[in-house]
Amino acid sequence: MRPARVPVVTAVVAAAALTAVTGCTEKSDAKGGGANSVSVTASDDKCEVSKKELSAGHVELAIENKGSKVTEVYLLFPDDRIVSERENIGPGTKQKLTAEVKAGSYEIACKPGMKGDGIRQKVTVTGGGKTAKRDPRLDKAVAEYRAYAQAQADQTLPATKTFTDAVRKGDLDAAKKAYATSRIGWERTEPVAESFGDIDPKVDVREDGLEEGQDLEKDWTGWHRLERALWKDKKIGKREKALATQLDKDLLDWQKRVGKAVITPTSMANGAKELLDEVATGKVTGEEERYSHTDLVDFKANVEGAQKSYELLKPVAAENDPALTKELDKQFAALDKLLEKHREGGAGSYAFTSYDKVGKADRKELHDGVNALAEPLSKLAAAVAKSK
Amino acid sequence: MAESTTTRRSVLGWGGAGLALGAAAAGGAVAMARSGDDVAPAAEPGAAVAFHGAHQAGIATAVQDRLHFAAFDVKTADREEFVQLLKDWTRAAARMTAGHAVGEGAYGGLAEAPPDDTGEALGLRPSRLTLTIGFGPSLFDKFGLADRRPEALVDLPKFPGDNLDKGRSGGDLCVQACADDPQVAVHAIRNLARIGFGKVAVRWSQLGFGKTSSTTPDAQTPRNMMGFKDGTRNISGTDAAALDRHVWVGPKDGTDWMTGGSYLVARRIRMNIETWDRTSLQEQEDVFGRDKGEGAPVGRAKERDEPFLKAMKPDAHVRLAHPDTNGGATILRRGYSFTDGTDGLGRLDAGLFFLAYQRDVRKGFIPVQRSLSRSDALNEYIQHVGSAVFAVPPGVRDKDDWWGRGLFTGKA
Numbered sequence: 097m098r099p100a101r102v103p104v105v106t107a108v109v110a111a112a113a114l115t116a117v118t119g120c121t122e123k124s125d126a127k128g129g130g131a132n133s134v135s136v137t138a139s140d141d142k143c144e145v146s147k148k149e150l151s152a153g154h155v156e157l158a159i160e161n162k163g164s165k166v167t168e169v170y171l172l173f174p175d176d177r178i179v180s181e182r183e184n185i186g187p188g189t190k191q192k193l194t195a196e197v198k199a200g201s202y203e204i205a206c207k208p209g210m211k212g213d214g215i216r217q218k219v220t221v222t223g224g225g226k227t228a229k230r231d232p233r234l235d236k237a238v239a240e241y242r243a244y245a246q247a248q249a250d251q252t253l254p255a256t257k258t259f260t261d262a263v264r265k266g267d268l269d270a271a272k273k274a275y276a277t278s279r280i281g282w283e284r285t286e287p288v289a290e291s292f293g294d295i296d297p298k299v300d301v302r303e304d305g306l307e308e309g310q311d312l313e314k315d316w317t318g319w320h321r322l323e324r325a326l327w328k329d330k331k332i333g334k335r336e337k338a339l340a341t342q343l344d345k346d347l348l349d350w351q352k353r354v355g356k357a358v359i360t361p362t363s364m365a366n367g368a369k370e371l372l373d374e375v376a377t378g379k380v381t382g383e384e385e386r387y388s389h390t391d392l393v394d395f396k397a398n399v400e401g402a403q404k405s406y407e408l409l410k411p412v413a414a415e416n417d418p419a420l421t422k423e424l425d426k427q428f429a430a431l432d433k434l435l436e437k438h439r440e441g442g443a444g445s446y447a448f449t450s451y452d453k454v455g456k457a458d459r460k461e462l463h464d465g466v467n468a469l470a471e472p473l474s475k476l477a478a479a480v481a482k483s484k
Numbered sequence: 485m486a487e488s489t490t491t492r493r494s495v496l497g498w499g500g501a502g503l504a505l506g507a508a509a510a511g512g513a514v515a516m517a518r519s520g521d522d523v524a525p526a527a528e529p530g531a532a533v534a535f536h537g538a539h540q541a542g543i544a545t546a547v548q549d550r551l552h553f554a555a556f557d558v559k560t561a562d563r564e565e566f567v568q569l570l571k572d573w574t575r576a577a578a579r580m581t582a583g584h585a586v587g588e589g590a591y592g593g594l595a596e597a598p599p600d601d602t603g604e605a606l607g608l609r610p611s612r613l614t615l616t617i618g619f620g621p622s623l624f625d626k627f628g629l630a631d632r633r634p635e636a637l638v639d640l641p642k643f644p645g646d647n648l649d650k651g652r653s654g655g656d657l658c659v660q661a662c663a664d665d666p667q668v669a670v671h672a673i674r675n676l677a678r679i680g681f682g683k684v685a686v687r688w689s690q691l692g693f694g695k696t697s698s699t700t701p702d703a704q705t706p707r708n709m710m711g712f713k714d715g716t717r718n719i720s721g722t723d724a725a726a727l728d729r730h731v732w733v734g735p736k737d738g739t740d741w742m743t744g745g746s747y748l749v750a751r752r753i754r755m756n757i758e759t760w761d762r763t764s765l766q767e768q769e770d771v772f773g774r775d776k777g778e779g780a781p782v783g784r785a786k787e788r789d790e791p792f793l794k795a796m797k798p799d800a801h802v803r804l805a806h807p808d809t810n811g812g813a814t815i816l817r818r819g820y821s822f823t824d825g826t827d828g829l830g831r832l833d834a835g836l837f838f839l840a841y842q843r844d845v846r847k848g849f850i851p852v853q854r855s856l857s858r859s860d861a862l863n864e865y866i867q868h869v870g871s872a873v874f875a876v877p878p879g880v881r882d883k884d885d886w887w888g889r890g891l892f893t894g895k896a
Contacts, residue, residue, distance in 0.1 A: 362596040365596075366596065423682070427682055456651075460685075464557075464559055464685035467681045467682070467685065468559060468681050468682030468683075468685075469682070470681075471678065471681035471682060472681075472682065474597070474598045475597060475598075477594075477596040477597050478593075478594045478596065478597030481594055481596050481597070
């Protein structure tokens with residue numbers, strides 16, 4: 097939770113060269129179909145496109161679903177980011193999808209049954225402003241990270257439902273038990289969620305994150321509001337049950353939007369560093385989970401998410417700055433070892449010592465470990481950006 | 485160690501009058517100011533103090549106005565890695581003391597990456613910044629250095645009245661940053677800490693202002709937070725004979741790598757300011773053994789008149805601290821006042837951050853503090869809350885040399 101800062105994922109990208117202008121799906125087709133229109137014929141096992149070369153600018157996809165399943169069609173960047181999409185295309189129906197695109201490589205994906213990676217076709221857009229060519233290994237890293245972020249969101253919804261179901265049943269103990277684990281996927285990929293701006297304040301804001309004039313009872317929503325009810329007020333009322341349902345709904349919104357997040361290699365690198373910043377400012381101090389004291393679960397998840405970004409970028413970073421990746425390997429391992437000291441369950445479990453039982457000296461040691469990792473991690477973006 | 489270098493060092497840092505001498509003797513001591521191309525002679529306030537020399541700067545150097553002192557714990561078990569840090573620190577210290585930014589600077593680099601230098605000293609002059617490193621007793625248990633620990637680097641005994649906070653005591657190593665501009669001193673510690681992450685971690689640190697003793701005895705002695713001149717009889721930074729006798733470790737002192745170095749004792753001394761302020765003038769003057777206005781010892785007229793100890797009360801501070809009471813024990817003091825706001829009870833969290841350099845802690849601080857902690861009338865108004873002791877190695881000789889080379893390579 098970090099309400100006061102501009103989401104770095106977005107900020108970094110604003111400075112970098114964007115490859116697409118917009119992803120409007122409902123835009124009126126002012127320029128007409130003509131030369132830059134492509135027909136997409138979707139079936140249960142095929143995704144046929146009428147042409148594979150398009151001109152930069154306004155593009156229209158004329159879609160027809162000739163299959164038996166409901167389908168959806170995506171126009172994708174090489175790193176799997178969504179340029180534009182059309183959902184719920186019923187069997188036998190036609191739909192249009194429009195977008196403004198710059199020169200570069202793209203993919204059109206049909207997803208029969210609206211599931212999985214879809215059936216893909218590569219298309220090339222030429223003309224207009226040339227975009228800098230990126231190392232394909234970095235496109236791959238971004239695509240894999242996007243899949244990771246999506247998987248985390250996908251896993252978070254059922255985990256959170258276990259939690260919110262318990263709240264709705266008024267089962268205090270079951271809700272407490274499910275609380276921390278429901279947050280793991282979120283904490284692993286928080287910079288992506290924060291890049292949307294509006295979801296984070298709804299689901300992960302702390303009491304002190306509210307603005308003046310906001311009502312603590314009416315305007316405070318999300319995990320930490322429920323945390324307070326469970327651990328401090330020790331009761332579940334009508335309001336809490338309604339908030340549980342609201343949390344499910346807000347997270348569903350997040351799950352649907354992960355694919356549209358703007359992710360770049362440098363934003364991945366800086367996102368990893370940001371996760372460590374989250375640990376340094378919120379978890380090490382015990383501010384994040386002030387009622388449940390489950391800070392170390394978030395801590396672990398933040399580090400795991402940072403490590404995922406790093407591992408994906410490592411092949412390129414190791415070429416540009418081998419000393420840096422050596423240091424990062426060492427410091428990730430060292431921090432993991434430190435966390436291990438506070439794990440109470442078996443290997444792989446997320447049962448960690450309640451943070452109010454972690455003494456001052458141990459907190460200092462954890463903080464030193466975070467600094468030792470975050471400082472070199474802040475140099476990862478440079479090591480990735482060197483690659484052209 | 486060349487005798488001439490000793491002289492050069494002591495002249496170099498000089499801040500007061502008659503300093504044309506400094507620039508002439510210094511040679512390379514002129515440095516580019518941070519603003520860019522204007523060249524400042526060493527004699528000017530705000531100029532650079534030479535980093536290289538037989539002794540580390542920041543000991544005999546004329547005391548600057550501000551302090552940022554930091555003690556670090558070593559976090560790595562890898563000797564090579566620690567040695568590399570000492571080399572990296574040395575390089576950064578040489579740059580910062582000359583008024584330059586660390587590494588590739590504070591701006592102009594890659595937009596997506598944090599700059600090498602934190603930037604808050606940009607546009608500021610070198611401000612006579614000195615950076616002085618010290619090695620604590622606990623360091624010698626690491627990296628197989630136990631047999632290289634100097635005998636003179638003893639753990640301090642427990643003194644009566646000590647109320648030491650572990651979080652403000654000890655440390656495997658320390659860096660003392662002194663400068664005329666607090667921002668320059670803080671910038672230096674901040675950047676060294678940053679370079680050190682993963683290898684070392686800050687254990688505690690202390691900011692200081694209003695130097696409480698001077699190494700320039702012709703200047704007026706500054707006052708401490710109790711309003712008294714304290715440290716009038718300090719060793720002068722130009723008195724080479726006294727420095728050799730009491731401050732610099734000599735070649736016959738038994739630890740080769742320490743020759744030209746010194747031993748540092750740091751104590752955070754909290755003052756009970758509010759009760760002190762309610763104390764009668766007579767008692768205040770009795771406690772110190774000096775008058776409050778001029779600073780003259782009891783029964784004398786001028787601050788620098790030879791104190792007549794027997795005229796003072798037996799528990800007077802000056803009487804108990806005097807070398808004649810302690811078998812000649814003499815130390816070079818470089819302490820600063822501190823005020824860290826208030827303590828939650830509304831009391832001023834203030835006092836003296838005491839720094840003393842000596843040739844042997846057993847013959848310097850320990851006998852003096854034994855005498856003071858038992859009987860000093862001042863004890864009613866002060867409490868020692870932090871404590872640390874460090875071996876301060878000799879100076880970095882040239883650009884190929886580095887802090888602690890003698891300790892780690894066995895070559896003096």
